[in-house]
Amino acid sequence: MSDEQYRDQKFQSSVESLKASIQSGQAALKSVILINGVASVAILAFIGNLATSEKSKALIPILSCSLAYFVFGTLVAAMASGGAYLSQAAYSKANQEEENVEATERWEKRGKVFQYTTIIFVIISYILFGLGALLTYKTFLNVG
Numbered sequence: 001m002s003d004e005q006y007r008d009q010k011f012q013s014s015v016e017s018l019k020a021s022i023q024s025g026q027a028a029l030k031s032v033i034l035i036n037g038v039a040s041v042a043i044l045a046f047i048g049n050l051a052t053s054e055k056s057k058a059l060i061p062i063l064s065c066s067l068a069y070f071v072f073g074t075l076v077a078a079m080a081s082g083g084a085y086l087s088q089a090a091y092s093k094a095n096q097e098e099e100n101v102e103a104t105e106r107w108e109k110r111g112k113v114f115q116y117t118t119i120i121f122v123i124i125s126y127i128l129f130g131l132g133a134l135l136t137y138k139t140f141l142n143v144g
Contacts, residue, residue: 025118029081032125036073039132043067062139069132073125080121087114 001009047063050056094107 025084028122029077029084032077032122032129033074033081036070036077036125036129036132039129040067040070040074043070043132043136059139059143063136066132066136066139069128069135073128073132076121076128077125080118080125083114083118083121087111087118090114 043063043066047060047067050060050063088111090107090111094104094111097103097107
């Protein structure tokens with residue numbers, strides 16, 4: 001294998017690796033938006049049902065806290081989605097600034113900031129889902 005073939009193979013491998021990373025990130029974003037959004041709707045429907053029963057109304061404030069976790073989890077996940085867009089836009093701009101090294105470095109730095117911010121937002125969103133689920137679980141345990 002010649003050096004040129006080796007470099008070409010390495011480049012293709014890098015491209016495929018980047019595509020896999022992007023797909024994994026998109027799946028994580030979709031997943032966290034879905035689980036928090038569905039949990040929000042489910043808890044909201046359950047709270048609506050509890051509001052019709054005098055005996056169960058005491059649970060509404062506790063479950064409202066769970067709802068808040070899920071709603072904020074959805075919001076943070078949506079912000080992560082925006083961050084992913086901004087990250088890719090910055091990296092794209094960096095690639096367009098080939099001749100200006102300083103501008104390229106600036107755009108790459110912005111891309112990394114958005115990339116890491118997006119990752120942090122996704123993690124926070126998963127944590128918010130976990131907290132909401134735990135609070136809901138503890139509420140159901142205390143009811144029984």
